Amino acid sequence: MTDGELKNSVDKGGNCEVSGCAEVIAEVWTLLDGECSAESSARLRHHLEECPGCLQHYGIEEQIKTLVARKCGGEKAPDGLRERLKLKITQTTFIEQRAENS
Numbered sequence: 534m535t536d537g538e539l540k541n542s543v544d545k546g547g548n549c550e551v552s553g554c555a556e557v558i559a560e561v562w563t564l565l566d567g568e569c570s571a572e573s574s575a576r577l578r579h580h581l582e583e584c585p586g587c588l589q590h591y592g593i594e595e596q597i598k599t600l601v602a603r604k605c606g607g608e609k610a611p612d613g614l615r616e617r618l619k620l621k622i623t624q625t626t627f628i629e630q631r632a633e634n635s
Contacts, residue, residue, distance in 0.1 A: 553580060557587050559626040561594050562619075 557580045563569040564577045581588045 554584060554587055555626055555630050557581070557584070558590055559623060561587075561591050562598075562622075564591075565595055565598050 557577055560569065560573070560577060564574060569577065581591055
């Protein structure tokens with residue numbers, strides 16, 4: 534996607550033309566990891582089809598996941614790391630949403 538195409542998916546206020554972007558970005562890892570329900574997967578994929586900005590973000594996250602798997606495939610993360618990371622991502626997204634809405 535070119536910068537122009539990405540800019541066209543965002544209005545003058547910096548908001549995506551498609552609603553629910555923050556939620557999709559927060560859930561993109563569940564889709565990449567195959568951990569979301571069929572209903573959630575369909576909803577996320579539909580949004581990605583409609584939103585170039587989120588699709589670009591999804592593609593970047595997919596590349597990161599592939600790179601990490603290739604470079605760190607033999608190592609096991611400590612127990613609880615995944616949950617701590619998910620919590621931190623959720624908190625960060627919530628804080629960003631609050632800042633945007635104020």
